[in-house]
Amino acid sequence: MPSTPPIVDSITQLWHRFQGGDERALGELARQYYPSLYNYGIRLLTDPETVKDAIQDLFMELWRQRTALPEVQFVRTYLLKSLRYKLSRRRQRYWLLDTDDLFESQLPSQTCYETQCIEEEEQNQQLYQLNQLISALSRRQQEIIYLRFFQELDNAEIAQVMNIDKRSVANLVSKTLAQLRAQWLYSSLLLLSRLVFPL
Amino acid sequence: MLSDRLTSILSESMKAYRRYKADEFVADESFQRWQTGRSPQDTAFWEQWKLDNPDCLGELQRAERLLTSLRLQYPDDLTPATIEQETRKLVSWALESDQLTQPTRVRPLITPWRWAAAACVLVGLSVGGWYYQHQRPQRAISSPAPPTVAAGLQERVNNSAQPVNVLLSDGSLVVLGPKSRLSYPQRFGSPARAVYLTGEAFFEVVKNPARPFLVYTTQTVVKVLGTSFSVRADGASPVRVAVRTGRVSVYGRLDYETAQRAASRRVRGLVLTPNQQAIYSPAVDTWQRSLVEEPLRLESEAPSQRQTFEEAPVARILATLERSYGVDLVFDEEGLARCPLTTSFVEENLLERIDIVCQAIGASYEVLDGQIVITSQRCH
Numbered sequence: 122m123p124s125t126p127p128i129v130d131s132i133t134q135l136w137h138r139f140q141g142g143d144e145r146a147l148g149e150l151a152r153q154y155y156p157s158l159y160n161y162g163i164r165l166l167t168d169p170e171t172v173k174d175a176i177q178d179l180f181m182e183l184w185r186q187r188t189a190l191p192e193v194q195f196v197r198t199y200l201l202k203s204l205r206y207k208l209s210r211r212r213q214r215y216w217l218l219d220t221d222d223l224f225e226s227q228l229p230s231q232t233c234y235e236t237q238c239i240e241e242e243e244q245n246q247q248l249y250q251l252n253q254l255i256s257a258l259s260r261r262q263q264e265i266i267y268l269r270f271f272q273e274l275d276n277a278e279i280a281q282v283m284n285i286d287k288r289s290v291a292n293l294v295s296k297t298l299a300q301l302r303a304q305w306l307y308s309s310l311l312l313l314s315r316l317v318f319p320l
Numbered sequence: 321m322l323s324d325r326l327t328s329i330l331s332e333s334m335k336a337y338r339r340y341k342a343d344e345f346v347a348d349e350s351f352q353r354w355q356t357g358r359s360p361q362d363t364a365f366w367e368q369w370k371l372d373n374p375d376c377l378g379e380l381q382r383a384e385r386l387l388t389s390l391r392l393q394y395p396d397d398l399t400p401a402t403i404e405q406e407t408r409k410l411v412s413w414a415l416e417s418d419q420l421t422q423p424t425r426v427r428p429l430i431t432p433w434r435w436a437a438a439a440c441v442l443v444g445l446s447v448g449g450w451y452y453q454h455q456r457p458q459r460a461i462s463s464p465a466p467p468t469v470a471a472g473l474q475e476r477v478n479n480s481a482q483p484v485n486v487l488l489s490d491g492s493l494v495v496l497g498p499k500s501r502l503s504y505p506q507r508f509g510s511p512a513r514a515v516y517l518t519g520e521a522f523f524e525v526v527k528n529p530a531r532p533f534l535v536y537t538t539q540t541v542v543k544v545l546g547t548s549f550s551v552r553a554d555g556a557s558p559v560r561v562a563v564r565t566g567r568v569s570v571y572g573r574l575d576y577e578t579a580q581r582a583a584s585r586r587v588r589g590l591v592l593t594p595n596q597q598a599i600y601s602p603a604v605d606t607w608q609r610s611l612v613e614e615p616l617r618l619e620s621e622a623p624s625q626r627q628t629f630e631e632a633p634v635a636r637i638l639a640t641l642e643r644s645y646g647v648d649l650v651f652d653e654e655g656l657a658r659c660p661l662t663t664s665f666v667e668e669n670l671l672e673r674i675d676i677v678c679q680a681i682g683a684s685y686e687v688l689d690g691q692i693v694i695t696s697q698r699c700h
Contacts, residue, residue, distance in 0.1 A: 147411060148408075148410065155406065156398055159396060160398070176406065184414050185417075251389050252393055270346075270352075275349050301343060302343035302386075
């Protein structure tokens with residue numbers, strides 16, 4: 122999950138120091154945005170080594186061109202967009218939600234009888250089902266949902282990253298969520314929320 | 321404080337929200353900002369709305385749950401260690417390329433994290449810079465051309481009177497002497513790691529038997545697997561290669577490159593063992609072997625190998641290491657001012673020395689952001 126973005130001021134300072142040639146700023150920038158970039162990268166490209174190389178290249182290019190870079194207000198959007206562009210130029214293009222293995226490994230192997238165990242199992246089931254629903258969406262929908270709810274970009278930022286119209290983004294988000302809702306099992310959700318969020 | 325217009329807009333949306341289903345909340349940007357804690361205004365609004373509309377609580381909770389479930393859909397295998405590693409590679413590279421454009425700024429470039437795995441070897445290479453004057457029939461050399469390497473070559477020129485550190489992409493360190501020049505690829509290609517030297521330099525080569533390290537000079541080629549040696553080729557005296565530890569192969573450049581091109585495994589050269597040295601005569605294209613007369617200590621040598629401490633407070637040992645290697649060490653100066661330690665270092669690299677100290681006092685260390693942070697208990 123991406124870390125909560127720090128307040129705007131310190132990002133601006135960081136970016137300025139970066140442009141000014143401070144290598145430590147480069148390090149801080151890379152460290153801070155690496156989780157976001159990596160997670161996005163492997164959705165688009167799957168091979169971790171290729172993704173890591175691409176991220177290295179990305180930062181190296183930015184560093185080389187640091188004096189010529191624009192004043193960036195939203196660094197994360199800028200980085201994600203640049204990475205997307207970089208990866209889009211490769212021949213393989215995937216949109217991977219996640220491998221089934223990851224979810225399977227989270228499901229308990231044996232049935233358990235204790236309440237907590239049952240809860241966890243249900244929770245995992247829910248996540249797995251949602252995963253299946255999302256996988257059935259179009260690639261574009263999946264990417265928008267990802268950028269919105271994992272990267273926590275707003276519609277305007279998504280529009281920038283994916284280079285599409287902002288209104289299309291907003292429409293697609295509502296439409297997709299409505300679609301998910303129609304298939305989502307509400308009763309179990311309610312049960313879960315009572316157990317997990319005690320009133 | 322709010323204008324009337326703003327108030328009426330707000331109350332409109334407040335009413336609209338009452339009809340919302342979970343997915344509509346989730347689609348709403350303001351709701352998401354509240355849930356992710358990114359906006360005080362949205363938080364204030366929604367907390368209030370929640371209080372004002374208790375009958376909508378169920379739908380709100382379903383929305384929260386859906387939002388969380390969506391976020392959890394995207395695990396990855398990234399570890400903090402990977403982030404650290406990748407970040408450090410980047411910073412090393414930036415420091416290096418920065419030095420290229422500002423050759424007068426000399427900065428220590430030692431990154432211990434690479435050396436932990438290396439049999440640290442000190443190599444002093446000084447290589448002759450004068451051009452090969454003598455010509456043999458059918459073997460004319462006009463100007464030596466470096467063999468192709470993976471990427472374009474970078475060049476570090478040291479015009480100052482102080483040595484300059486150059487960190488290579490495999491973690492090897494070159495201490496480039498005054499009035500010297502080193503050409504090297506940004507990233508080593510395969511299978512060999514090749515650099516080109518004019519002047520004098522000291523090498524600390526990361527051991528890699530699968531990828532021999534080659535130092536080309538105008539006239540010679542020195543091949544290293546991971547050893548300590550020095551080479552002097554400054555144009556004023558004959559090229560000299562002397563070995564401290566390990567084995568080094570030396571060749572005349574023409575012979576080496578001819579053999580390479582012919583894909584021949586047999587190259588006429590010389591293998592030097594510890595305490596041996598060889599001097600190259602370009603006129604006759606031969607090496608003269610002899611014993612090293614005295615231990616080689618160049619001005620541009622990396623920090624002294626041998627360090628002995630007798631009942632020295634750990635804080636002082638660490639301070640000494642810090643000075644010798646030019647790397648920032650972060651440690652509890654007061655807390656470690658009283659533990660005496662007796663130890664001596666001979667060939668260990670910096671990380672190995674710190675490791676030894678830490679083991680002795682039950683401390684741990686970590687490389688963070690270009691510094692080494694040592695965590696210890698106060699000693700009595």
